[in-house]
Structures are given as C-alpha cells and as structure tokens.
Amino acid sequence: MKYQSRKKALILLADGTIFHGKAVGETEGSAFGEVCFNTGMTGYQEIFTDPSYYGQLMVTTNAHIGNYGTKEEESQSDSVKIAGLICRNFSYQYSREQADDSLENFLAKSNLIAISDVDTRALVSHIRDNGAMNGVITTEVEKLDELKKQLAAVPNMDGLELASKVSTKEPYYFGDENSNYKVAALDIGIKKNILRNIASRGAYVKVFPYDTKFEDMAAWNPDGYFLSNGPGDPEPLKSAIGVAKQIIEKDKPLFGICLGHQVIALANGVSTYKMHNGHRGINHPVKNLLTGKGEITSQNHGFAVNREEAESNTELEVTHVHLNDDTVAGIKMKNKNCFSVQYHPEASPGPNDSLYLFDQFIENIAKAN
Numbered sequence: 001m002k003y004q005s006r007k008k009a010l011i012l013l014a015d016g017t018i019f020h021g022k023a024v025g026e027t028e029g030s031a032f033g034e035v036c037f038n039t040g041m042t043g044y045q046e047i048f049t050d051p052s053y054y055g056q057l058m059v060t061t062n063a064h065i066g067n068y069g070t071k072e073e074e075s076q077s078d079s080v081k082i083a084g085l086i087c088r089n090f091s092y093q094y095s096r097e098q099a100d101d102s103l104e105n106f107l108a109k110s111n112l113i114a115i116s117d118v119d120t121r122a123l124v125s126h127i128r129d130n131g132a133m134n135g136v137i138t139t140e141v142e143k144l145d146e147l148k149k150q151l152a153a154v155p156n157m158d159g160l161e162l163a164s165k166v167s168t169k170e171p172y173y174f175g176d177e178n179s180n181y182k183v184a185a186l187d188i189g190i191k192k193n194i195l196r197n198i199a200s201r202g203a204y205v206k207v208f209p210y211d212t213k214f215e216d217m218a219a220w221n222p223d224g225y226f227l228s229n230g231p232g233d234p235e236p237l238k239s240a241i242g243v244a245k246q247i248i249e250k251d252k253p254l255f256g257i258c259l260g261h262q263v264i265a266l267a268n269g270v271s272t273y274k275m276h277n278g279h280r281g282i283n284h285p286v287k288n289l290l291t292g293k294g295e296i297t298s299q300n301h302g303f304a305v306n307r308e309e310a311e312s313n314t315e316l317e318v319t320h321v322h323l324n325d326d327t328v329a330g331i332k333m334k335n336k337n338c339f340s341v342q343y344h345p346e347a348s349p350g351p352n353d354s355l356y357l358f359d360q361f362i363e364n365i366a367k368a369n
C-alpha cells in the first residue's frame, strides 16, 4: 500500500468541533471555507470542478471517492474549484478503462488539500443539525490555536460576492457559428455542460465576463440571453441584477440556472436568503406545477428565493417546488419571455429528467424570432 503511514489531519469547525482524519497522498497545509456536503454517489470530478463550489470545503457522503479515476471531458471548468476535500475512503487505485488519470494526481495538479478517513456521517449530521458553517482542514495539527484565530477571520458566505473569482476575464465563443440562434451568456460561474446543452440545440453562445454591461452584450445582437450558475451570495451581484432588469425590460428571451435564477428573482424585487443547509446532491425531488409531473434533479445551492414574496409578486409565477421542503425550485414571468430554475437541468452530475428546460429555452427563442 502506497500510503501506509499517512500524515495526521483534522477538520476544525467554526463552533470548535474537531473531526480527525488523515492527509490524502502528499497533501500538506491548511484550507479554509464553508463546510458543505454533497450526497451524490457518482460525479465527484464534476462536483470538484463546478465553479459554484468556489470557496467551499466539500464533504462527500459517498463512502468511496476516486475509485473510477478522472477523465478530462468530465470537468465542468478548467480547474478544481472546491477549497478542499473531506471524505471517508480515498481510492488511490482506480478501475475504469476510459479514465485518463487518478483522482490523486488530478487534485495534486491544483494543490488541493484533501483529507480522508473522516467520520463523514458524524460530520454531516453535525452540519445538518447546526447549519452551514466555516471550517478549516489541515495537516498542521500542532498549530490549532493559530488556525482557530485564522478561521474566525474567514468571511461568512452570507453576503459574499464570489462570481468575480471564477468568471472568464475575456469573452469567448462556444459552439457552431452557423447555428440558427445566438445566445449571450453572462458567466457568473458557468459549467461546461450548460454550454454544451445550449450549443447542441442549435445556438451559438458568446460567454461574457460577470461585470459586462447589458449594452455590450446586446451589441452582439443575440436572440436570447442566459444567466449562469455560480458561487457565493446572489445579493451583492448588482451588475448582473442590472443586466437581468434590462433584458426583462426589453422582453428578450431569458433563462437562468441556480445563481442566475436567484439574480432573476432579485431583478424582480424578490429577496433571497441563506438556507440552514443547502441542497447538494443528485436525487432531489421537484414538482413542475405547470404539468403536475415530478422530476429528480441535480442540486447545488445554499441560498434560495423567498417563496412568499415570489408568490405575491404579480409579475411572477412559481413553476417548480422542491418536494422535500417546499422551497421555490423554479419561476417564470407571466408577461415576459423569462424563466429560471434553482436546480441543474444540465446534470453533470445527475439525472437528465430536466433537460426539457433547454428545449423550452430554444422554443422561447424561436417564438420570439
């Protein structure tokens, strides 16, 4: 066995609770962030590279992580985006013919701090009962007092703007320029599989940096607009909220996913709030109130749209609800070409029940043209 005497490691939570573990491979150092957990049994590479997780320490509840290696095309962005990994059993060996690397090498390329052999069931129960909180994972177990001080200075996710940390610096194109339609996407943390899903339905996408003005997007003359998923609190995203307001005012086809959905709600004067614990997994049940059908969805969010405000807003209709806790899972505007969902129809990872939403977006664009 390669790592018989692995270094001691631990996770210290903001409330002082400590869980012990061991360093993964050559991992050394400390990583701070908001501790959150994902219950997906597959899709670790997609999760680790999803820009929405920027600044978060990821606890994977599946008992085995790494056992099918990694494969370039499964990454949802150009690098690992989580702040650190906490897992139960880390597999140094992998068995999948198509894999092109081990998870250990994949994470090492990003110098990610990862710890394993943690009692993740106890840790998840603690977070579920006490709510989302910051933490630090470390191999510097002798520096506990210093780490406690540093941890106290880590900002709370509530109120934190993070889209600027993951957004593209320059606009870029995705798809076939001879497509039927043009979609302008505001990158506040976009996942690759969203781009694939829009492009494969006959739209050429231009991706714009998070702080692009509406006029600069409109100058490309797009047929529709897209607001992406992304990390952090939606509330500080004043520029994106302004862009959404202008798209809505012009009644251009607009679709938003997750952070983009929250931005659309805020553009309509509906507030968002930090949840006790977010939804992160690939088996979240949602009901489509327009069709009465259920869908099993991929989710990853720690904020949500205020349901009472959304329901009493005369411009809006709540179209989807989360069946576990009745939170808002989707909205549309009654008299505008605009809709959004809190979850991830592009999956990656997760089920494909909700792919119809991309078809709907393209139909909305077609109707408007």
Ligand SMILES: NC(=O)CC[C@H](N)C(=O)O
Binding pocket: 052, 228, 229, 230, 231, 232, 233, 234, 257, 258, 259, 260, 278, 300, 301, 302, 303, 304
């Ligand atoms: N996946 C996302 O877009 C997440 C949105 C937002 N950062 C939240 O946690 O609620």
